[in-house]
Amino acid sequence: xxxxxxxxxxxxxxxxxxxxxxxxxxxxxxxxxxxxxxxxxxxxxxxxxxxxxxxxxxxxxxxxxxxxxxxxxxxxxxxxxxxxxxxxxxxxxxxxxxxxxxxxxxxxxxxxxxxxxxxxxxxxxxxxxxxxxxxxxxxxxxxxxxxxxxxxxxxxxxxxxxxxxxxxxxxxxxxxxxxxxxxxxxxxxxxxxxxxxxxxxxxxxxxxxxxxxxxxxxxxxxxxxxxxxxxxxxxxxxxxxxxxxxxxxxxxxxxxxxxxxxxxxxxxxxxxxxxxxxxxxxxxxxxxxxxxxxxxxxxxxxxxxxxxxxxxxxxxxx
Amino acid sequence: xxxxxxxxxxxxxxxxxxxxxxxxxxxxxxxxxxxxxxxxxxxxxxxxxxxxxxxxxxxxxxxxxxxxxxxxxxxxxxxxxxxxxxxxxxxxxxxxxxxxxxxxxxxxxxxxxxxxxxxxxxxxxxxxxxxxxxxxxxxxxxxxxxxxxxxxxxxxxxxxxxxxxxxxxxxxxxxxxxxxxxxxxxxxxxxxxxxxxxxxxxxxxxxxxxxxxxxxxxxxxxxxxxxxxxxxxxxxxxxxxxxxxxxxxxxxxxxxxxxxxxxxxxxxxxxxxxxxxxxxxxxxxxxxxxxxxxxxxxxxxxxxxxxxxxxxxxxxxxxxxxxxxxxxxxxxxxxxxxxxxxxxxxxxxxxxxxx
Numbered sequence: 162x163x164x165x166x167x168x169x170x171x172x173x174x175x176x177x178x179x180x181x182x183x184x185x186x187x188x189x190x191x192x193x194x195x196x197x198x199x200x201x202x203x204x205x206x207x208x209x210x211x212x213x214x215x216x217x218x219x220x221x222x223x224x225x226x227x228x229x230x231x232x233x234x235x236x237x238x239x240x241x242x243x244x245x246x247x248x249x250x251x252x253x254x255x256x257x258x259x260x261x262x263x264x265x266x267x268x269x270x271x272x273x274x275x276x277x278x279x280x281x282x283x284x285x286x287x288x289x290x291x292x293x294x295x296x297x298x299x300x301x302x303x304x305x306x307x308x309x310x311x312x313x314x315x316x317x318x319x320x321x322x323x324x325x326x327x328x329x330x331x332x333x334x335x336x337x338x339x340x341x342x343x344x345x346x347x348x349x350x351x352x353x354x355x356x357x358x359x360x361x362x363x364x365x366x367x368x369x370x371x372x373x374x375x376x377x378x379x380x381x382x383x384x385x386x387x388x389x390x391x392x393x394x395x396x397x398x399x400x401x402x403x404x405x406x407x408x409x410x411x412x413x414x415x416x417x418x419x420x421x422x423x424x425x426x427x428x429x430x431x432x433x434x435x436x437x438x439x440x441x442x443x444x445x446x447x448x449x450x451x452x453x454x455x456x457x458x459x460x461x462x463x464x465x466x467x468x469x470x471x472x473x474x475x476x477x478x479x
Numbered sequence: 480x481x482x483x484x485x486x487x488x489x490x491x492x493x494x495x496x497x498x499x500x501x502x503x504x505x506x507x508x509x510x511x512x513x514x515x516x517x518x519x520x521x522x523x524x525x526x527x528x529x530x531x532x533x534x535x536x537x538x539x540x541x542x543x544x545x546x547x548x549x550x551x552x553x554x555x556x557x558x559x560x561x562x563x564x565x566x567x568x569x570x571x572x573x574x575x576x577x578x579x580x581x582x583x584x585x586x587x588x589x590x591x592x593x594x595x596x597x598x599x600x601x602x603x604x605x606x607x608x609x610x611x612x613x614x615x616x617x618x619x620x621x622x623x624x625x626x627x628x629x630x631x632x633x634x635x636x637x638x639x640x641x642x643x644x645x646x647x648x649x650x651x652x653x654x655x656x657x658x659x660x661x662x663x664x665x666x667x668x669x670x671x672x673x674x675x676x677x678x679x680x681x682x683x684x685x686x687x688x689x690x691x692x693x694x695x696x697x698x699x700x701x702x703x704x705x706x707x708x709x710x711x712x713x714x715x716x717x718x719x720x721x722x723x724x725x726x727x728x729x730x731x732x733x734x735x736x737x738x739x740x741x742x743x744x745x746x747x748x749x750x751x752x753x754x755x756x757x758x759x760x761x762x763x764x765x766x767x768x769x770x771x772x773x774x775x776x777x778x779x780x781x782x783x784x785x786x787x788x789x790x791x792x793x794x795x796x797x798x799x800x801x802x803x804x805x806x807x808x809x810x811x812x813x814x815x816x817x818x819x820x821x822x823x824x825x826x827x828x829x830x831x832x833x834x
Contacts, residue, residue, distance in 0.1 A: 165506045170600075172544045176613065184614055207725065209615045215720035235636065235728065237628030238676035243605065245620035254625045254675070256724050265724030267616055267629075275676055280636045296615050330613050336544040336601040341508025372554055373511045379528045379557025381514055 186318030227261035260311035294325030343373035389420035433463030491708030495797035500689035500785035528557035532587025537571035537594035571793030572815030595690035596789035631759035656780025689787030709800035713741030716825035
């Protein structure tokens with residue numbers, strides 16, 4: 162069996178999210194070193210605040226200011242911080258009930274070790290030097306000995322400067338992608354300028370590219386079959402929009418091609434013929450770009466010069 | 480047998496299959512991993528793909544790192560000619576719930592439910608942070624172990640458990656898994672170092688790849704397909720506030736409410752398959768479900784022995800059903816969870832015909 166291919170795959174996106182009135186006030190407040198909560202109909206103060214009561218689903222808009230000091234309600238010692246977490250050195254995850262609040266906020270606590278942390282300990286916010294209106298404007302919590310009585314006080318939610326109305330939530334996940342046995346074999350064969358499919362043991366159809374299963378019969382495909390190199394255009398479109406980072410001149414033709422011996426058409430670009438002369442039934446063959454050693458795919462397909470295929474020979478594949 | 484509720488149809492799990500769960504299966508694509516399991520349940524019932532009335536699956540694109548990854552897995556089902564199909568971006572237990580609802584409508588008599596997850600391509604601790612509140616929580620990247628550890632500490636502080644008791648849960652689970660040929664972690668497993676204190680490696684589930692499938696059937700159809708169907712006498716799922724600091728982490732009111740609605744408390748159960756990936760979560764669930772010592776909990780080894788994300792909950796329903804099928808259980812509880820610290824919970828009661 163040929164070696165299964167693997168490659169790093171990074172999925173990364175800056176998710177742009179808009180904020181409602183309560184979240185907007187809360188995050189604007191953090192930028193200004195003020196922690197806001199929201200009061201429910203029965204007088205509870207929720208921090209961090211939400212726009213709807215988690216119990217009654219009633220709309221909540223009654224903002225209040227709470228203290229930047231509070232009490233740890235539970236904690237967990239994190240000996241090996243991971244990428245993206247608030248502190249690089251070992252720290253405690255904590256839920257903190259800020260003074261004046263009835264619910265707890267999740268964040269990090271900077272402490273020398275697990276022996277320095279306990280449920281019920283007093284902490285206070287350490288603000289980030291650079292604040293943008295995000296939960297990370299709280300750099301972390303730090304131990305703070307004093308107990309001060311604090312009543313939540315009404316707040317308009319308005320601050321000097323522009324309100325924060327959105328956040329950009331960066332996300333990055335790292336994977337090692339493997340396409341599995343069937344597609345690895347397909348890609349290996351391509352590097353030898355060969356196209357292989359797999360035959361279904363039940364319906365006898367040859368799938369290319371193979372995915373290891375017959376989508377009609379729902380059984381494993383295992384018998385490898387070399388197909389092509391020649392094939393027939395079953396359908397096509399004319400592309401008039403130039404893609405970014407692609408140096409192919411428009412218009413060009415993108416086509417479905419049924420390789421000889423295959424029961425599924427794959428798609429590729431057609432060249433070597435004026436775009437307006439490409440037609441269904443056109444016989445084509447692959448052109449490999451030998452200058453690009455990393456390329457595992459034909460650069461394009463070109464006409465073979467054979468007479469067009471009869472419609473009946475490919476109508477099932479259109 | 481009386482129906483679960485007025486007008487409800489009797490629906491049973493008539494077959495269950497699962498893969499061998501392994502740390503990594505990178506020689507297999509998802510469909511290649513899934514297909515043998517689908518064939519197992521079809522062979523057990525004698526059904527062909529074309530006979531199935533409804534197909535529903537559970538999986539997550541975030542595990543694969545690719546959009547619409549479940550469409551590839553459909554190749555294993557044989558989706559031509561067209562089939563009636565649906566998908567949930569959740570554990571397969573919720574796909575089973577959807578299929579159960581579909582059977583209740585009377586639209587069809589049989590359903591195939593499957594789910595799968597490959598955690599090996601990425602870091603599941605990081606991947607699961609993406610299901611958290613994106614405004615206040617996800618930007619801090621608290622991983623799944625960290626959140627479970629906060630819950631464990633709350634339980635210890637409340638006097639509900641301690642570290643030796645948690646180690647006991649781990650040992651009992653993995654000892655039970657000796658009898659489970661599909662399990663990833665079996666027998667003696669060292670309790671290990673702290674991952675996030677107070678949770679040690681032994682308190683955490685293995686990271687692995689796997690798949691599971693069940694066939695559901697209604698009424699007489701179920702009796703024809705299975706000698707001793709596992710009737711779903713009640714099923715319900717509930718969710719709690721997403722804010723962790725709003726919840727009492729030592730309790731699971733959503734599990735209790737789902738259990739109440741599913742009829743768990745009407746009569747004792749003899750078996751409980753609990754979806755508790757962390758030892759501390761079993762403590763919470765036992766309390767919420769009022770399970771006494773007479774109940775056999777996780778005879779399969781549970782999620783501490785094999786935790787293919789997105790399939791582990793469906794496996795709990797399957798394992799409970801398998802105990803009914805074999806006659807080892809008369810009335811079993813199955814539980815599935817999703818989200819941090821048992822945020823979403825599904826509970827079902829399965830029964831065999833009286834003997």
